[in-house]
Amino acid sequence: MAAAGSLTSSSIAATPRNVLALRLAVAVFVLCVWEGLSRSGLFYGEVIPSLLAIFASMGKLLIDPIFWRNLQVTMVETVASLAIGAGFGITVGIVLGANRFLMRAFEPVVYYLSPTPRIILFPVMIMWFGVGPASKIALGALSAFFAIALSTAAGMRQIDPILIRVGRSFRANVWQMAFKIYLPAMRVPILNGIRLGMGTAIITVLLGETKLSNQGLGYMIMQVYTRFDMPGLYALLMLVFILAGAVNALIGHSARD
């Protein structure tokens, strides 16, 4: 607890070791408080279950084929919505970034629509695509689209114009300009857009699954909740967080120079 106690002090150097120590200290602190609250009897029944119960549930989940099947459904839905959202998003982003007229006409629309809650369109998606994975994929793709389109358009505009002139001076054709200059120059902003898009795609897919669905992790969370299996619920949530964080870290890593 020493590190947490001296948070305001500037004398601690931000070395990787100290950073790790601080993180561990905070984690241990949170776990201790949790376990303390759980045992204090202040809360009704299993609202805050013991850590032991949660980890036991997590162990059971990890060997439960139902969990893996639902995980697979959610992953397929997320990847599919990301692929569709990225396909449309990158295309629209390039068009907006390349054309000043279209950019002025449509970028504010994309910009101001992007933070609106897509989940309100869920009923429409259900009508169009049914209660199965397709409606979640459609909604996820829609939410990923905005982040990716905006990020691609911004990336397009920040390309150093001299690189375009070099391409022209070597008489690159349209495809060579696109694949050898524009896209590599936009790699980092596009990957950042995909990372943001994936975040919203996961959120939207899970949200859709909790609303109306018959499979997927979101559906499973609601199932566990209706059974009031609190250790199972927390175990499931932790696994979802860990998975989403890991995928995010992976994309973030590839977006670095």
Next chain:
Amino acid sequence: MSISEKPPLAQEPALVVDDVVKRFGRGTEIVTAVDHVSFSVQQGEFVSVIGPSGCGKSTLFNIIGGLLSEYEGAVKIGEERISAPHPAVGMVFQEESTFPWRTVIDNVAFPLELQGVAKSERMDRAHHFIDMVGLASFEKAFPSQLSGGMKQRVSIARTLVSQPKILLMDEPFAALDEQTRLLLGDKITQIQQELNQTTLLITHNLTEAVQLSDRIVVMTYRPGQVKRIVDINLPRPRTSDVVGSDAFGHYVAEIWNDLREEASRGMADSESAASRRAAHG
């Protein structure tokens, strides 16, 4: 764009700039950047165009490079009037222009990649020109790991690899310090003599122009016209040692005489523009 079928004669100039005029703007705001400029570059010759800022040098560079397609008069290679980037002209830009995501060798191989040259041949040829600019041990490095002078050498190798008939450079050393500039000048002279490379250099640097050139085209301040063309009869092969010779000093003094007037007109112009801005602000 029609490609001339007649092979050029040996005596025919590599490049002819014939009465080129370029105006920018419209109505009362028209600025004549290049005003009836004519000169030619012979095969194997090193010509510099020198002038103060605002003499239309960069406009001329873009016209000859084919990046500015609308102009009056003609820039000709053989019988062909340039109105788009021409395969015979290889451009080196003033700005740092290497691709940051490519290694040195992949940067240099870029034009060959566009032409669809097979990978092994591409690497061989890129290697040859990297070696020529003295960066053999940096082939696998990324531009971010190189100094400014090294990056410009990568750009020069990248342009040379496509073996252009005419090497067209726009102040490639403008951002470098004087010592690096002199040493790179040696490198350029050496390469030019090795390849018998026809070269047109756009510059505002007097010593650089005299050090490297066979002929210097002196431009006037706005509108950019040819004030004089000076033959530089310094011995070849040449090195930067020439900078210390009497003849060198003589050429520099002579051209400076022409240039001073133009440069001071340019300075007066930008000062009066600045005082107008200050008065309005």
